[in-house]
Amino acid sequence: MDRVDALLAEYRRQLGLPWRPDLAGAERVWMAVYPPELERRIRARIGDFELATREAGHDWLEHDVTTSFSKWLASQEYASAYYANPELLAPALPQYLSALHDEVAATLAEPQAGPASVVTLVGVGSLFPMVRVSELLQRLADRIPGRLLVLFPGSFERGNYRLLDARDGWNYLAIPITIPEGAPR
Numbered sequence: 001m002d003r004v005d006a007l008l009a010e011y012r013r014q015l016g017l018p019w020r021p022d023l024a025g026a027e028r029v030w031m032a033v034y035p036p037e038l039e040r041r042i043r044a045r046i047g048d049f050e051l052a053t054r055e056a057g058h059d060w061l062e063h064d065v066t067t068s069f070s071k072w073l074a075s076q077e078y079a080s081a082y083y084a085n086p087e088l089l090a091p092a093l094p095q096y097l098s099a100l101h102d103e104v105a106a107t108l109a110e111p112q113a114g115p116a117s118v119v120t121l122v123g124v125g126s127l128f129p130m131v132r133v134s135e136l137l138q139r140l141a142d143r144i145p146g147r148l149l150v151l152f153p154g155s156f157e158r159g160n161y162r163l164l165d166a167r168d169g170w171n172y173l174a175i176p177i178t179i180p181e182g183a184p185r
Contacts, residue, residue, distance in 0.1 A: 025141030
């Protein structure tokens with residue numbers, strides 16, 4: 001069993017626990033945390049996460065944000081100015097966060113995203129440094145009907161999540177799903 005298998009086993013364990021319907025939105029978020037160097041291997045095994053979800057009797061929806069920033073930027077009136085002078089982009093980033101929120105919220109509002117579903121957010125590493133994942137999750141918390149699984153390349157230590165191990169972490173009410181200590185490489 002490698003580290004991806006170990007994370008998948010922990011995910012299956014989490015799926016098997018009873019789903020309390022009275023949880024706050026922030027508590028409906030599951031953070032599958034893994035070292036950033038495993039990103040490609042996790043993506044290659046996303047079908048195994050879907051299969052585990054369906055075998056546990058839950059619906060699966062996937063939302064990939066990997067290209068959301070580039071698509072948003074290309075649609076902006078001042079895109080060429082941003083490309084020429086990236087420092088001009090900073091004031092527009094709150095608009096991107098709003099657009100990203102609306103994009104993910106639309107997936108959370110789809111008919112198959114009900115109280116027994118898992119909506120999986122893929123590609124959050126691509127949001128760095130434009131958007132803080134914590135800000136996005138806080139905005140989405142009240143819209144999560146079942147569970148929101150965030151595939152999170154980073155770390156979780158003493159209650160703090162750090163995306164790509166690149167910035168100060170944040171404390172969030174999400175349920176961490178981590179690779180157990182001593183899992184084979």
